Amino acid sequence: MTDTTIWAKSASHGGALSLFEHTRHVMDVTAAIAGALKFDERLAVLGAAIHDLGKAHVAFQRKLTMKKSQLQDPNQILHRHELSSLGFLPLLPREDWPAVIDMVVAHHKPIRQAAQAADGFGKGIIDLDKRSRTWLADHLEGWEDWSPRALAVLEELGITTHAISRIEAEEAIRFALAHCKAKGYGWSAERGLLMAADHFASALTDKAKDQLSLLFKEPKLEYFNRPHELYPLSLMAADQPQRHTLVVASTGAGKTDYLFRRCRGRVFYTLPFQASINSMYQRLLKTDEEKPFGGSIRLLHATSQLVENRGKVEEQLQSLVGASVKVLTPHQLAAIVFGTPGFEAVMLDVRGADIILDEVHTYSAQAQAMVLEIVAALRRLDCRLHIGTATMPSTLYAELLRRLGGPAEVAEVQLAPDVVVSFDRHQVYKVARDEDDPAGWPLETDEILTQAFAVGEKVLVICNTVFGAQKQYQRLRELFPEVNHLLLHSRFKRGDRAKREKRLEDEFNNPKIPGPCFVVSTQVVEVSLDISFDRMITEAAPLDALVQRFGRVNRRRTEDTIGKFKPVHVLAPGPSYLPYGAAEIKASYAQLPDHGGILHEQELQQKIDAVYPQLQPWDISTHVIWDGERCRLRELCNNTRSVLVDALQIESSACILEKDQEKYEAKDTPWQERIQLEIPVSWRSMRPHLGKYCRSDVGALPFVIPGNKHYEELGLLFDEHDIFLEN
Known part of the structure; x- marks a missing residue:
């Protein structure tokens, strides 16, 4: 690298990386994803090529070397590199502009964010147009000096370029602004494509190319065709013509194998609890060793990177698109219901896949409402849904059957009465x-x-x-x-x-x-x-x-x-x-x-229905972005993550022990080690103790809990005297 190198990332943000290297990685990943998902590969690669060219702007390059305190300097212009990148649209045919704008303009921030921004000011293109008279000039400041350097990056990447005047660049950005202002309601597949590729390339950098052959590869699931008299579901046909599946069967009947046998493509397997997800993931890894699926298996939940032990690349892959089989919680799919950041990439990832929703009865009223909305959203994305449970109220079963399209669309599977008796x-x-x-x-x-x-x-x-x-x-x-x-x-x-x-x-x-x-x-x-x-x-x-x-x-x-x-x-x-x-x-x-x-297993349904005579779902309608088939969210926009918290009342906090505070807050402590020191606690449990403890200003901002000399035996105790009485 030379002193004139244009940097895409600094050493403090995941490792120093040049704009040329990062753009090349994103172009490679974009081409692979576009090919797998039947996008216009030529157009997708062009969008990837220009998506970060605005990082050549002197304001961005200067920011990479600044300390946090310097970033608060009121004299600094508010610079969004993706908006400066739009100045390079004249390199493309005019008919390509709308699709490329959708890829580039909001791959970090929605086009309109003001109402939800934490500081009251959004940073999207429409927000900036409203709050600043100089935003366009700021984003093209020094254009004649830095745009040739950005064009040189494209030339090095094999893309033919030509000089672009400041007037042409300004016209292109104004075109993009008008394009964004004219947006209606819906979601942008192009935005999802670029976000997915950018995230993938940023996580794996030079190792991304080695993973491209496995992206969106359908697994081979023949292993699960293993009939055995002890597991009655293994003896039942799984080739019914209906797209979806509802299985109610006793624990130990072979439900997991049956659900996999119903799958025809890539599989997303959801379970409600972290422990059960980890267990299923390890089970699938052992299965893959015995009879390879021919694709990638990934795990995804809040702390899944602590469980993955196959290496750094596998750890980084967990949250990325394109897995052959992914084990996760329904909350990881909730973005498609609530429109939280990155929801378009999630929609592209799951579109047309097989989704297994296991143990759907074990959710709270709030989470059950989310699952019902996820079912509806996944159907819109042409997914095949396979739902399994040991017990389910008849009212919930009827609602799921309705949302899946009724008996014509759903293979309903239950054990015969004489078989059920054997599970007592x-x-x-x-x-x-x-x-x-x-x-x-x-x-x-x-x-x-x-x-x-x-x-x-x-x-x-x-x-x-x-x-x-x-x-x-x-x-x-x-x-x-x-x-x-x-x-x-x-x-x-x-x-x-x-x-x-x-x-x-x-x-x-x-x-x-x-x-x-x-x-x-x-x-x-x-x-x-x-x-x-x-x-x-x-x-x-x-x-x-x-x-x-x-x-x-x-x-x-x-x-x-x-x-x-x-x-x-x-x-x-x-x-x-x-x-x-x-x-x-x-x-x-x-x-x-x-x-x-x-x-008696035969009597369980009657007993369950006596306890739950009516379906009482939690009302989350005001938070959901869908009204039937119509999306209620403006295209190229998203809700903040707080919407998910508000809708499901799942807000949680983290605690650390006082004895771990020094290590947790040390600058050289990797984030993976910090997470391992955290103790998750719901806000409901924390509220009675809020006035007692200080909070760290590092990482997840955990509450610092003193005492706890008995932690190794009992775990976190808020009030030790309640258990250990003084003699």
Whole structure:
């Protein structure tokens, strides 16, 4: 590189990279994506070629070397490099301008942002036109000096150029402004294409080209065609002519394989919880080793990069487009419903793919409303949807069937009644609470555990809250000090939780390692974790959640286990029903058998419908960008991420321990290590403590929690004295 090199990125923003290198990478990726998605490849590559030429502007080059304090200088012009890039439109035929403008003008900021901008001022082209009389002149300042250098980059990239006068450049930007002002409602595939390619190229830089042959490659899923008498769904046909699928089948019936057998193209597999997603991802990696899919497998959730251990490239690929199989949460698809940043790229990524929505019944009312909207949005994108669940209220089933287009469009799959009987496997015992201590756990549970451990059983204990799990774990650990034990809940550091989940799978769930042992957990173990215990003690919960919890007991289906039953003990509802509603817990408890009665799978639907007689979806209509087939969002615009938070009430915060603060805030601590130190906590749980703790001004701005000398055993404690009483 020379002193005259035009830089696209500085060393402090992902590594020094020249404009030539970055543009070449983006052009390569754009060509590959355009070819896979049937875009006009010539036009797409031209848009990629000019998208960042405005970075040659002296203001941008100067900004790359500035400190944060200097960026606040009021004398600095407000420069958006993508707007300066529009000055190079005269290199293209006039008929190409509209499509290229759509690619370039909003690949970082929407064209109109003022109403949503955090500082009250948007930075899109329409915003700047309203707030500044000099914005156009500012973006072409020094044009005669820096535009030839930008043109030289294009020439080096093999693109024929010619000199562009300032008048021509100004006319081009004014054309782009008028084009943007005339935009109606809808979404821009061109914007999504450039954003997807830019993100991909920026993440992988010179390694991007090695991945292009795998982009949008359909996987080979023959592995899942493996009939076995123990798994009745594996014996059922999966070649029905309907596009979509609704499967209701007992846990262990082979539902995962069946859902994959229904897929015809690239697959997005969604699950609600991080632990279950990680488990499914590892399962698919092992499957791929045994019989390769012939494409890429990726994982995506809030901390998925901490789980990926196959190398830096695989880590960077997780959030990018074009995977053959991707395991993720529905929240990662929510952008297509709420129009949050990058939603156009997500729409291009999923368009025409197979989407598996597994365990759809396990969502809150807010998240369930989101899933219903996602179903509608995915149908608009010509996706094939395959929905699976162990239990589902009839009202929810009917609504999903309607949104999928009815029986003519949906293959409805259920097990025959005589087959369902073979999945009975749990004896239910209700455990009354002590009248003198209704909030505590009765002595009967200690007697149950004593007898279970005496015969070497593995016991799973589930509490409804983190605080409850911490108290029970401490009590049981002291009561049974010789028994191997584990505590698992959400308030561990992200890195520590991943280790505990692995220990749960490798040690406590390993049939080669005998009991006795006990695991105390919250509902994080409810869904799709392939674990099997001998016995369970659980607090009362909604019936659908209880069924999922029971599914972690006597899970392994063999010729020897069919017709055999294992015990589950359910505590009567206590004085607190958090985090659930009192009515649904009481109704659910009333539906359970007692005194060792069998929970019959054939009766589950009737019991579920008794608890949930009506569908009560959360109203998120004011946040959704779709009204039937009509998009209510202006093209080249997007909503802020706060819309998703407001609609679903999922706002969360992060905490760190005081002892980790110095490391967390150190300048040389990589972001990956910072994330591993964070402890996620919902805002609902944080609100009672907001006045107690200071916040770090680094990273996720976590609350700094002092004390917690017992963290290694119990996880985060806000009030230690509630558990550890002074003597």
